[in-house]
Amino acid sequence: MKLSSKGKYGITIMVYLAKHYKEDRYISLKEISEKENISLKYLEKLMISLNKDNSLDVKKGNVGGYKLKGNPNTYKIGDILRKLEGGDITNCEEKKCDKKDKCVTYSIYKELNDEFNKMMDNKTLNDYL
Secondary structure, three states: OOOOHHHHHHHHHHHHHHHOHHHOOOEOHHHHHHHHOOOHHHHHHHHHHHOOOOOEEEEOOOOOEEEEOOOHHHOEHHHHHHHHHOOOOOOOOHHHOOOOOOOOOHHHHHHHHHHHHHHHHOOEHHHHO
16 A cells, blocks of 8 residues: 555544544544544545445534544544555555565565554554644
8 A cells, every 4th residue: 555645534533533532523535634634525435435335424404514423443544545546555465466476675575564554553553623
């Protein structure tokens, strides 16, 4: 998985929602856009990806918005990044590589990917509040 603006802003959005978890209110995209300086149009696209597993509670209308369905400690940073960025942090993904048996650097990238995923799977939104 390459960390792009999608991953960076996705984590920013989720941490923002986590910070307001105890308020038990819906957070509008306009509020997130203004507070985190992220374009509203870009936020709309990101929210579709962030909620593809229905991990967010969504309410439509004037008083609508988004909030976490669960406690912030149940949202792993690794899961959020994989939703937005895909699999590995390099372009050397095990499932897509037909040269891995002959590649002299494959083991380096596999170890890098494994360690990154392990580290991110041990962190939750709660760790960043």
